[in-house]
Amino acid sequence: MSERWGSGQMDGLTYWWGKARLLTYSLKVFVYVVDDVLIDAASWKLRRPFLRYFSGRLPERLLLTHVHEDHCANAAMLASRGVTVFAPEAAQNEIGVEPKLPLYRRLIWGRRPPFPAMPLPETVETNRHSLRVIGAPGHTQDHVVFFEEKEGWLFTGDFFLTARPRLVLKDEDLSKTILSLESLAELPFRLILGAHEGPLQGGPALFKQKLSYLLELREKVEALREQGLSDEEIDRRLFPSKPLISRVSGGEWASLHMIKTL
Numbered sequence: 001m002s003e004r005w006g007s008g009q010m011d012g013l014t015y016w017w018g019k020a021r022l023l024t025y026s027l028k029v030f031v032y033v034v035d036d037v038l039i040d041a042a043s044w045k046l047r048r049p050f051l052r053y054f055s056g057r058l059p060e061r062l063l064l065t066h067v068h069e070d071h072c073a074n075a076a077m078l079a080s081r082g083v084t085v086f087a088p089e090a091a092q093n094e095i096g097v098e099p100k101l102p103l104y105r106r107l108i109w110g111r112r113p114p115f116p117a118m119p120l121p122e123t124v125e126t127n128r129h130s131l132r133v134i135g136a137p138g139h140t141q142d143h144v145v146f147f148e149e150k151e152g153w154l155f156t157g158d159f160f161l162t163a164r165p166r167l168v169l170k171d172e173d174l175s176k177t178i179l180s181l182e183s184l185a186e187l188p189f190r191l192i193l194g195a196h197e198g199p200l201q202g203g204p205a206l207f208k209q210k211l212s213y214l215l216e217l218r219e220k221v222e223a224l225r226e227q228g229l230s231d232e233e234i235d236r237r238l239f240p241s242k243p244l245i246s247r248v249s250g251g252e253w254a255s256l257h258m259i260k261t262l
């Protein structure tokens, strides 16, 4: 059986990851430690190894990139142990209520209890680092990334994931992802520190790859729309095979959402 969780160090940073599983599907989720700050807080199903790892080294503050259940389900428990939680300002109404999640998300990640949080400030200072909070709409409209300029770290949550997505969550707006990629690709970062992909070398070049891929895809979609094809027909033509998660999620993760929002 492969590892369920692990931790590591890279570039002076500590990270912890846990792996969620459902049948043959599995996905890691990463959290990062910068001095007394923890970035994202993993899922409910990973709460035992997560809390065991952090019990002797609780952070003082938790910063959330967005409030999906795989990133903030342990925020309530951390808050009850004295950790100050910060979440994107636009998510303040959502966090006080436990969302009704689709069955597959409850099976993979578990629940997302409500939690108290303060709105994220523009910059978060730690002993050795300064994290700039930057809006990065796309995956969700209130998604933020954290930029440490001196080190060239960009903590991306679910903003990046992959340079060549074949499907997105139904709330994602790829037109906004494109605009965010255009502006974030101008930042001088070296490491992408994502919540599912883990630390990635490559910096803005990877963002530019994703941008070119999405712009090319948009051109193809526009050309097919001009020929009179519907979004569903374009989806079948450009993405004929569907990944397992597309079926498991009942279409919540789908290539059609990419076509519709390009």
Ligand SMILES: [Zn+2]
Pocket: 066, 068, 139, 158
């Ligand atoms: Zn997410």
